Structures are given as C-alpha cells and as structure tokens.
Amino acid sequence: MENNSARPVCILGLGLIGGSLLRVLADGGGAAYGYNRSTATVDDARAAGYDASGDLPQVLARAAGDDAVIVLATPVPALSAMVAAVAEHAPGCLLTDVVSVKEEVARIVASGHPSGRYVGGHPMAGTAHSGWGATDPELFSGAMWMVSTDDGTDPDDWLQVAGIARRAGAFVVPAANDAHDRAVAAISHNPHLTAAVTATVGAGESALALRLAAGSFRDGTRVAGTAPELQRAMLEGNAMALLNTLSETIDRLVAARDALRDHGSVDVVVNDGHRARAAYEAIALVDPTPIEGVVVGESGWAAELRRQGHRARVWTG
Amino acid sequence: MENNSARPVCILGLGLIGGSLLRVLADGGGAAYGYNRSTATVDDARAAGYDASGDLPQVLARAAGDDAVIVLATPVPALSAMVAAVAEHAPGCLLTDVVSVKEEVARIVASGHPSGRYVGGHPMAGTAHSGWGATDPELFSGAMWMVSTDDGTDPDDWLQVAGIARRAGAFVVPAANDAHDRAVAAISHNPHLTAAVTATVGAGESALALRLAAGSFRDGTRVAGTAPELQRAMLEGNAMALLNTLSETIDRLVAARDALRDHGSVDVVVNDGHRARAAYEAIALVDPTPIEGVVVGESGWAAELRRQGHRARVWTG
Numbered sequence: 001m002e003n004n005s006a007r008p009v010c011i012l013g014l015g016l017i018g019g020s021l022l023r024v025l026a027d028g029g030g031a032a033y034g035y036n037r038s039t040a041t042v043d044d045a046r047a048a049g050y051d052a053s054g055d056l057p058q059v060l061a062r063a064a065g066d067d068a069v070i071v072l073a074t075p076v077p078a079l080s081a082m083v084a085a086v087a088e089h090a091p092g093c094l095l096t097d098v099v100s101v102k103e104e105v106a107r108i109v110a111s112g113h114p115s116g117r118y119v120g121g122h123p124m125a126g127t128a129h130s131g132w133g134a135t136d137p138e139l140f141s142g143a144m145w146m147v148s149t150d151d152g153t154d155p156d157d158w159l160q161v162a163g164i165a166r167r168a169g170a171f172v173v174p175a176a177n178d179a180h181d182r183a184v185a186a187i188s189h190n191p192h193l194t195a196a197v198t199a200t201v202g203a204g205e206s207a208l209a210l211r212l213a214a215g216s217f218r219d220g221t222r223v224a225g226t227a228p229e230l231q232r233a234m235l236e237g238n239a240m241a242l243l244n245t246l247s248e249t250i251d252r253l254v255a256a257r258d259a260l261r262d263h264g265s266v267d268v269v270v271n272d273g274h275r276a277r278a279a280y281e282a283i284a285l286v287d288p289t290p291i292e293g294v295v296v297g298e299s300g301w302a303a304e305l306r307r308q309g310h311r312a313r314v315w316t317g
Numbered sequence: 318m319e320n321n322s323a324r325p326v327c328i329l330g331l332g333l334i335g336g337s338l339l340r341v342l343a344d345g346g347g348a349a350y351g352y353n354r355s356t357a358t359v360d361d362a363r364a365a366g367y368d369a370s371g372d373l374p375q376v377l378a379r380a381a382g383d384d385a386v387i388v389l390a391t392p393v394p395a396l397s398a399m400v401a402a403v404a405e406h407a408p409g410c411l412l413t414d415v416v417s418v419k420e421e422v423a424r425i426v427a428s429g430h431p432s433g434r435y436v437g438g439h440p441m442a443g444t445a446h447s448g449w450g451a452t453d454p455e456l457f458s459g460a461m462w463m464v465s466t467d468d469g470t471d472p473d474d475w476l477q478v479a480g481i482a483r484r485a486g487a488f489v490v491p492a493a494n495d496a497h498d499r500a501v502a503a504i505s506h507n508p509h510l511t512a513a514v515t516a517t518v519g520a521g522e523s524a525l526a527l528r529l530a531a532g533s534f535r536d537g538t539r540v541a542g543t544a545p546e547l548q549r550a551m552l553e554g555n556a557m558a559l560l561n562t563l564s565e566t567i568d569r570l571v572a573a574r575d576a577l578r579d580h581g582s583v584d585v586v587v588n589d590g591h592r593a594r595a596a597y598e599a600i601a602l603v604d605p606t607p608i609e610g611v612v613v614g615e616s617g618w619a620a621e622l623r624r625q626g627h628r629a630r631v632w633t634g
Contacts, residue, residue: 124531144529173528180529186522187530191537193583194511196590197569201562203593205503210600211490211629212461212497213504214441219536220508221597224590231587239581245518246574250567252514257563264556266510270548273513273541276520280538283527312528 006030006163010063010093011071012082014041014052016126017098018073019135022050024168027137031066035059041132060089069160071121072097072105075233079105083112096121096161100184101237102148102177119161120148120177122184123170130227141169144288144314149174149305155297162317171288171314174305185241190249192223192231193242199224288314323347323480327380327410328388329399331358331369333443334415335390336452339367341485344454348383352376358449377406386477389414389422392550396422400429413438413478417501418554419465419494436478437465437494439501440487447544455486461605461631462487463497466622472614479613479632488605488631491622502558507566509540509548510559516541605631 008031011018018034022045025032033051036042045052053059063070070093072082079099086095095118099105102120109118125143145165147158162172175183199221202209223231235242256269291308294301294315305315325348328335335351339362342349350368353359362369370376380387387410389399396416403412412435416422419437426435442460462482464475479489492500516538519526540548552559573586608625611618611632622632 124529126532143531146529173525175525179523179525183522183526183529187519187526187534190518191515191533193570193573193586194515195533195537196586196593197566197573198508198511198590199593199597200569200586200589201507201565202504203596204565205500205562206496206627207600207629208490208492208496208627209500209504210597211605211626211631212441212463212500213597213601214460215443216508216512216540217504217597218601219539220512221590221594222536223533224594225598226591228584228587228591231591232583235583235587236577236581239577243574243578245522246570246577248518248521249514250570250574252517253510253563253567253570256510256514257560257567260553260556260563261560264553266549266552267545269510269513269517270541270545270552272517273515273538274543274545274548276513276516277538277541279520280516280527280530280534281542283524284530284535288528309528310523310525312524314528 006167007160008032008063008066008068009071009164010034010059010068011073012056013073013078014045014132015073016130016134016139017123018071019045019132020137020139021071021073021098021168022052023135024137024140025164026050028167030167033059033062044132056085057089060085063093064090067093069094069096069164071164072099075099075230076101076104076237077233079108080112083109087113087116091115094119094157094160096164098123099237100188100234102146102180104237106148106177117154117157119153119157121161121165122146122180123165123168125170130230138169140165143170144173145170146173146175146180148177148180149302149309150176151302153302155301159296159317162315166317171316173314174291174302174309176306179306179310181238181241182244185238185245189235189238189242190245192226192235193246194249195221195224283312288312290314290316323484324477325349325380325383325385326388326481327351327376327385328390329373330390330395331362331449332390333447333451333456334440335388336362336449337454337456338388338390338415338485339369340452341454341457342481343367345484347484350376350379361449373402374406377402380410381407384410386411386413386481388481389416392547393418393421393554394550396425397429400426404430404433408432411436411474411477413481415440416554417505417551419463419497421554423465423494434471434474436470436474438478438482439463439497440482440485441505442487447547457482458486460487461490463490463492465494465497466491466619466626467493468619470619472618476613479634483634488633490631491608491619491626493623496623496627498555498558499561502555502562506552506555506559507562509543509552510563511566512538512541600629605629607631607633
C-alpha cells in the first residue's frame with residue numbers, strides 16, 4: 001500500500017470512532033473530511049481545525065466528485081438512512097464502515113445500495129466515553145482493525161480500506177463477516193453483558209459494598225459505563241452470535257455454582273479462566289506476527305488472508 | 318491515633334499483602350518485622366533491607382517480648398497452623414489479619430486460640446500478581462481497609478489495628494464481619510467468577526477472537542490471571558455469601574438471554590448495569606467522606622461506626 005495511491009476519506013459520523021479517524025488521517029496529511037448531524041459536533045471539529053460539515057448531500061456530492069472512500073461511522077440504527085443517502089448522492093464511491101457487527105451492516109448496505117462497492121471494517125478500539133470530546137488521534141495506534149475478506153472482495157477496494165486502517169496506526173486482521181461476528185460476540189459483546197450484571201449485583205448489595213470495591217470491580221465493570229444506547233445498538237445488532245456466547249456463559253456459571261454448592265470448590269472455573277487469560281496474554285501482549293507470503297489480488301489471496309487471520313496473524317501491507 | 322502509641326507490628330506471611338505492609342510500615346519508620354516460610358522470600362526481603370526471618374517460634378517469641386500486634390497474612394489454608402503457633406508462642410499479643418474473608422478467619426482464631434485478642438481486617442488492595450516480587454509500599458495508598466467492628470470489640474485493640482491501616486496509607490472502613498463477607502462476595506469474589514467465565518468463553522471461540530480482543534476483554538478478565546490457588550482460597554472461604562451473589566448473577570443473565578431471544582432487546586440489563594456503574598463511580602471516584610462525631614470507646618461507638626460505614630463513610634482517626 002503506497003501512500004500516494006490513497007484516496008480522500010469521507011467519514012459519516014464524528015463520534016468517538018469516526019472523529020478519531022478524521023483526526024488521525026488529517027493529522028497525517030491525508031485528505032479527510034466528515035459529516036455529523038449535530039451542529040455542536042461540527043462546530044467542535046471545525047474549531048479544532050478539521051474539515052467537517054452538517055450538510056449531508058453536500059458532503060456526499062464532494063465525495064462523489066473526488067472519488068473518496070466513504071466510511072460509515074454512525075451507530076447501527078442510523079445506518080439505513082446513511083446508506084440511502086450514499087446511494088443517492090455518491091453511488092460510485094467505495095464504502096466501508098467502522099461498526100462493531102459485520103453481517104448486519106452488509107445486509108443494510110446490500111439492501112439500501114445494491115450496486116454499491118462495500119468492504120466492511122471494524123477497528124477494535126474504544127473507551128467508555130463517546131462523542132467528539134472523547135476523540136483521540138492515537139485511538140487506533142497498535143489496535144486491531146478487522147477488514148472483511150471474502151472470496152468475492154475486490155482486491156483494490158480491499159487495499160484501499162486496509163490502507164485507511166494502516167494510516168490510522170492499526171494492524172489489519174482479515175476475516176469473514178460471520179467469523180468476525182462470532183468472535184466479537186465472545187470477546188466484546190458478551191463481556192459487556194457480564195460487566196453489566198457484575199456491576200448490578202455489586203451495587204445492589206449495599207453502599208458499603210461499593211465503598212469496599214477495588215480493582216476487580218473497577219476493571220471488571222468498566223464497560224458497563226458505556227452509553228446504554230451505544231451498547232444496545234452494538235449488542236442487539238449481533239443478537240444471534242451473542243445468544244450463543246451468553247448461553248455458554250450461563251452454563252459455565254451454573255456449573256460453577258453447582259460445584260461450589262455441592263463440593264465447596266471453584267477449582268474448575270478458576271483454572272479454566274486462568275488458562276484462558278494466559279492464552280489471551282500470549283496473543284495480545286506480544287508483537288503481532290505479520291501475515292506472510294500473500295499478494296493481494298493473486299489467486300486465492302482472500303482465503304489465505306483469512307486462514308492466517310484465524311491464526312491471529314495481522315496484515316501489515 | 319497518635320503515632321507514638323503505635324506498637325511494633327509482626328507480619329506472618331510476606332506475599333503481596335504482607336510484604337507490602339512490612340515495607341510501608343518500615344519505610345515509615347515504624348518497628349515492623351516479618352516471617353515467611355519460604356527461604357527465598359526471606360532472603361529477598363532481607364536483601365531489600367527489611368527485617369525478615371524463616372524461624373516462626375523465634376519471630377513469635379520476639380513479638381511476645383515487645384508486645385507486637387501480629388498480622389496474619391497467609392492464605393486461608395495456612396491460617397490454622399499460624400494461629401496455633403501464636404497461641405503457643407505469643408498468646409497475649411493482639412491479633413489481626415489481612416485475609417479477604419472475615420467470618421471464616423474469626424472462626425479459625427476462636428477455635429485455635431480461644432483466649433486470644435483478635436480484631437479482623439481486610440485491605441481492599443491487590444493485583445493479579447503475587448509474592449514478594451510484586452510487593453509495593455504504595456499498595457495501600459488511598460485504599461479501603463475494613464476493620465472488624467463489633468459491639469464486643471475492645472476500643473484500644475480496634476485503635477491499634479485501625480492505626481496500622483492508617484500508617485499504611487489506607488482509609489478505615491468499619492463493618493461487621495458478616496456484612497463485610499456479603500459485600501466482598503458481591504464486589505470482589507463474584508467478579509472473579511464472572512471474569513473467569515468471560516475469559517473462558519472468549520478463549521474458547523478462536524485465536525481470531527483473542528486477536529480481536531480489546532479493552533473490554535482485557536479489563537473484564539484481568540483478575541482471571543490471579544494465581545488459581547489464591548483465588549480458590551479466597552472464594553471457597555466465602556462460599557455461602559458467594560453462592561448468593563452467584564445465583565443472582567445467573568438469574569440476571571438468564572433474564573437477559575430471554576429478553577434478547579424473545580424480544581431482541583438488552584435494554585434492561587444494559588440500563589441496570591449503567592446505573593450500577595454510575596452508583597459505584599459516585600462513591601469510588603470522589604474523596605471519601607470521613608466519619609464524624611464518634612469517639613472510639615464511648616458508649617455505642619461500634620454501632621455508630623458501623624452505621625456510618627454502611628453509608629460508605631471512612632474512619633480517618
């Protein structure tokens with residue numbers, strides 16, 4: 001991916017993810033501009049020196065004019081309207097997104113813009129805060145950025161989207177949409193539910209309990225503080241995969257309760273968890289291994305990228 | 318609590334908690350010394366300039382000689398042997414502990430040293446690491462330190478134990494043992510189980526999932542990395558209270574699953590969790606309110622301390 005082949009980037013939605021992306025791309029000298037529905041956000045972005053507008057048709061006409069890559073960066077409930085506007089005002093532009101589910105977004109795009117070119121994406125970055133005020137050009141630095149990689153994906157389009165992730169400072173993780181959705185159900189959406197319930201049980205006990213709460217509660221419930229409407233959009237958009245991981249979570253907690261009640265032991269649940277955490281740290285706490293031996297566009301490139309992505313390797317392009 | 322009334326402190330067990338306590342008390346100029354079973358730990362502590370020994374009868378004879386306050390700082394499974402040794406070699410010394418359950422420890426002390434003077438304690442501090450190498454004299458700085466506060470507690474003994482917590486940099490939270498055990502089941506022991514299961518479900522999905530794991534997984538599963546034997550001792554020592562909070566956790570997750578399956582909604586679980594996290598932050602992220610209007614030893618002091626402790630206030634002496 002050479003930088004001089006990079007096209008302008010047009011970002012629809014300047015919240016935490018979209019706003020941070022606008023900042024890092026523009027700070028890096030790239031052509032990048034954005035749209036946000038809220039005048040306050042547009043004013044904040046402009047005051048910070050970024051190119052932002054609240055006029056969606058005008059922004060999309062500009063994108064069509066300079067053949068920009070359009071990034072959908074709104075929550076799921078707002079996507080249909082955005083896609084319809086793209087289909088109307090910038091039908092030829094390559095589309096990507098930064099939404100936390102991929103099958104649902106692919107359906108929305110296919111339905112609202114059947115002739116559109118679309119390669120999905122999902123940067124694994126965030127905080128419990130949201131909105132322009134929480135944006136940070138370093139948000140994606142060293143983060144993983146899933147890019148949809150199907151047998152039918154156009155290699156040039158894939159390289160454009162992967163290039164955005166790389167310019168944002170992220171590593172590219174190639175995956176199929178369904179595999180992504182199962183993965184994020186397990187490592188993001190399910191943790192939101194366990195954090196929420198863990199918080200509720202703790203706070204329901206007493207003010208004394210919250211007074212005594214220390215690191216395990218602070219860290220274990222942090223994401224419960226994310227804005228509820230963002231959590232709902234994210235989790236409900238991945239309901240099928242989440243139901244599976246939630247059911248497994250319940251089964252394992254029931255087994256833990258039975259062992260504790262009948263044998264006074266938490267041996268199995270604690271050992272399983274310790275082994276799982278070690279497996280996570282072995283992947284997450286070391287430099288990622290780059291994908292090797294794949295030229296994007298050559299025969300079988302997408303399947304080979306997915307195969308290496310499944311082994312936790314990353315594309316560094 | 319005046320510093321010049323502080324007695325020497327003898328710490329049995331120099332792991333993360335006991336070792337950190339030895340360091341902060343000695344660094345502060347107080348008389349403090351410790352015992353550990355492992356020669357390696359004793360050597361490490363001595364090499365760092367601290368007063369440590371592997372000879373338990375000798376350490377306890379010294380404590381008896383200088384009327385030290387003895388701090389039990391071993392995991393629950395080692396406590397009975399420690400208490401028996403105290404009863405034999407230093408029966409007149411005031412005993413306290415830093416163990417994460419209070420009713421079980423009180424039973425062990427009452428059984429092994431019926432004539433002993435004992436005021437329980439529990440500093441709410443820790444990391445996923447353990448052993449002398451993880452010790453930190455700042456570990457208790459600003460932390461909450463529960464001190465057992467019953468109607469029969471001797472006020473001078475209470476002040477000695479509370480004084481140790483204060484010299485370590487902690488705030489004192491007065492509470493009854495059973496209230497403490499319910500509280501820590503809800504905000505510490507239960508979070509260990511949800512973290513373990515959340516980690517297991519995530520790691521069971523795929524290496525791709527662990528590759529994509531970001532902040533929610535990292536923070537939400539952190540305590541699953543704690544040494545399994547320490548987790549087992551802590552959780553199994555509070556089995557009754559933990560069974561209650563674990564059952565509530567399961568019930569709430571089942572309700573969340575049913576709502577997601579039948580109505581596609583995570584509304585209730587996410588909103589409850591968000592409200593709970595806000596309640597926690599309102600207590601934990603502000604300076605604690607000091608207990609006022611209580612003179613330890615005056616009529617009704619213990620009940621009044623507990624009452625204010627239940628309202629999340631702290632004793633600052």
